[in-house]
Amino acid sequence: MAIDYQAVAKKLWQARELQSFQVEAVSEETGIPSGRIDQIESGESVPSGDEVLILANFYRHDFRDFLDESRPAPFEQTDILYRRHGDAFTSEDRRAIQEFLYLCEIEASLEADLGSQKVSFSFTPTGPIYKAHGEPAAKALRTELRYPSNAIPRDVFDDFRRIGYHVFRRRLMNSDVSGLYIEHPIAGHCLLVNYDEDVYRQRFSVSHEAAHAIFDSSDSVMVSYRKGTSRYDERDLREIRANRFASCYLMPPDLLPRVPHWTAEQSVHWAQQLRVSTQALSFALRSAGRIDEATAQKIRSVSVPSTEKIDPEAPPSLNDSERARRMTLLERGLSDYYVGLCFEAHHRGIISAGRLGEALLTDHAGTREISVLFGRSIEHGS
Structure with a gap:
């Protein structure tokens, strides 16, 4: 040719x-x-x-x-992204986004080579009211993933990977951006969450971006901005729908607590139980008609201490040094799931040691360090 x-x-x-x-x-x-x-x-x-x-x-x-x-x-998607939102991203962020897409493509290839099984999920909304689409879609996904009616999702990053979405967390320089969705021509649904956010906010953001994958894939590219920032459009029906989906997925209305008189302690307790921010909790309760605005403000006035928040990919079982290193990797987009795929593919002889390093965005020494951190081996003869 x-x-x-x-x-x-x-x-x-x-x-x-x-x-x-x-x-x-x-x-x-x-x-x-x-x-x-x-x-x-x-x-x-x-x-x-x-x-x-x-x-x-x-x-x-x-x-x-x-x-x-x-x-x-995948030039067309990034071209669309920067034509619509170019001034929102520094050169460092553009580099981060390209690395994210690179990882998505590698992940899709490795999943195919390893025969990874995914849960098939699709949802067709009915009716013209966008906000009304969110709750039934969240309920349908929970049912598809076989969550008991009273179960609280613990690792939502894994949930969306189970339905074939490529989920990566990466620190972006622009803190106004909470996340983005790209329909990659090879990898498919790709979700990027800004690691600059608090981990409980990241849970909401990945659920929000998943909603864009469910409802808005025809747009190819979606960028979500934090509420209250200059670029956030509270009238955007797609954003309203995505927020509703995220809220109902993380906090199903039937599971929301009925507390007669909210205190600071109760607010923190329930936010920690649901693994959401007190702000998200207050909005969910307000939407469900469980509290008035004065109570919502009271709930939002406190927060779960950052030291007590649980990140499923940097669990308490790790020592301080291990957790810090894991978090450094997460900042670059290297999730536990992705790293595990890479080493499994290497172990099975699907990729060489050199290709393993490329997939992990590092050199030989960095690959060795990651292998020790994850308790994996490198086959140098492959």
């Missing part, structure tokens, strides 16, 4: 532009002279195979994105 090098040149230029990299920065990081990069991007010179591999790795793309015209490259 002949390669269209003009198309390759355009894609390499586009990959750099979408991540807001200057040619000089790419040159410094890759060792390819800046003049050579200019020649390649302009189509004046054909890149060598090694140059394509080096640049693809630097831009966090599969090299086939540049060479295979039959392969749906």
Whole structure:
């Protein structure tokens, strides 16, 4: 098959532009002279195979994105994202988002290779009232995942992975962004949650982004902003629906407590039981007609101490050093689930030790450190 090098040149230029990299920065990081990069991007010179591999790795793309015209490259989605919300993302955030999509694609590939089984879920809303779609969708998903009627979801990140969504947490520089949803042409539903948020807020955010996957995949790209920030639109019906779904999934109305007189202690206790913020708890209770606005404000005035909040991917069973390292990995998007997939694929001989390092966004020393942290081994002969 002949390669269209003009198309390759355009894609390499586009990959750099979408991540807001200057040619000089790419040159410094890759060792390819800046003049050579200019020649390649302009189509004046054909890149060598090694140059394509080096640049693809630097831009966090599969090299086939540049060479295979039959392969749906994920440039369109990021182009849409930055045309709609470009000024919301720094160059660091654009890099983080590209790494997120890179991990989603690898995760999808490894799940297929390992034969991972997923729960099939879809929901078709009825009626024109968007907010009314959220509760029945949340109930339908809980039923599909076989939650008892009185059960509280404990690891919602795992819940959405079980239905085939790719869930990653990554710290973004823009704290106004709580999360985003992208329909990746290869990986499918991809959910990014800003790790800058409090862990209980992250639970709400991933549920919110999952709602966009359920209801709004035709839009390809959705960005969610924190309530109260300048970009948050309280009139956006899609955001209202996603908030309702998240609230009902985490706090089913039938499970909401009936407390005659709320105190600070009760507010903290129930927020901890449901693993949500007191703000989310107050809104859920208010929507259910259980409390008045004065009580809602009282509940919101306190919070669960951050030291007492439970992160399923950084559990209390870890010592302080292990937990800190796990959290550092989570900041970069390396979830327990994803890391486990990578090592399992390596153990079965599906990926080499070198490819394992690429998948973990690190070098040999970093791979070794992660293997020790997770109690896994590296087969160097593979």
